[in-house]
Amino acid sequence: MKKIFAMLATIFFCGAMMISCNKDNKEEQPTFPTKADMVGTWEGTFTGTATLGKASENYTIKWTLVLNPEGSNTIGSLKYTASFATMQDITGQVPVTDYYTKQNTNIGRILIAGGPNFGLLDEIIDFDMNLTAKTLTGFLDVYTSTDDDSIRLGGETTLHKK
Numbered sequence: 001m002k003k004i005f006a007m008l009a010t011i012f013f014c015g016a017m018m019i020s021c022n023k024d025n026k027e028e029q030p031t032f033p034t035k036a037d038m039v040g041t042w043e044g045t046f047t048g049t050a051t052l053g054k055a056s057e058n059y060t061i062k063w064t065l066v067l068n069p070e071g072s073n074t075i076g077s078l079k080y081t082a083s084f085a086t087m088q089d090i091t092g093q094v095p096v097t098d099y100y101t102k103q104n105t106n107i108g109r110i111l112i113a114g115g116p117n118f119g120l121l122d123e124i125i126d127f128d129m130n131l132t133a134k135t136l137t138g139f140l141d142v143y144t145s146t147d148d149d150s151i152r153l154g155g156e157t158t159l160h161k162k
Contacts, residue, residue, distance in 0.1 A: 033101050033129045038108050039069050042136055042159035050151050052087065059084045061154055063140055065110070067099050075099065078112065078120075080142055082153055090144055090153075092119045101129070108136060119143055127159075134161040 042065040049056050060083050067076040076096035083089050098111040108127045112120060119142045127136035141154040 031131075032104055033106060033108060033131055035100050036069075037129065037131055038067050038099055038101065038136075041066050041162040043162055044157045044159035046140065046154050046157045048153065048155060050153055052151065057084055057086060059153060061140070061142065061157075063157055063159060065096075065136070065159055067096065067110070076110070078110070078125075078140075080119075080140070082142060082144075090119070090142065092142070094120055102126075106130070135159065 042063075044063050046061045046063070047059070048061075049058050051057070062081045062083075064079045065076070066079075068074055074095070075098060077093055078096060079091075079093040081089055081091045094112050094114075096110050097113045099109065101108050106129045108129045110125050110127075112123050112125070114123075122139075122141065125138050125140065127138035129136055135158050137156065137158045139155060140157045141152055144151050144153065
């Protein structure tokens with residue numbers, strides 16, 4: 001009888017070892033965004049105040065980022081319209097020359113050729129990507145000038161996938 005209990009105890013012990021060593025209990029690897037996740041139309045606004053001459057002026061910039069799938073005729077574009085209470089609107093559209101994600105990160109990047117020619121100082125803009133919320137968050141700035149000043153408009157903006 002003692003041998004039967006010993007044998008059953010051994011079988012249960014070995015069975016427990018096999019269950020606890022199951023490879024299905026692997027830790028899930030994080031999922032990072034891909035270039036394909038960036039494809040689409042993204043829109044957002046930034047509201048701020050700028051000093052024009054000696055007066056403060058409220059403004060709103062509407063941003064539209066379009067990123068086309070690989071193989072399309074164009075790669076994409078970044079369009080902006082800055083609206084003011086007392087000044088004429090400022091608009092521009094910049095071609096995107098490339099876009100991609102940084103490997104093993106939640107950062108997406110767009111490249112713009114000739115950004116300063118279109119009022120943008122940066123030729124590379126990085127975005128924090130949140131796939132769950134379908135958002136891109138980055139610093140989007142426009143530079144313009146008046147008779148008196150050179151003015152920077154914009155700042156950290158969240159774009160939402162349309």
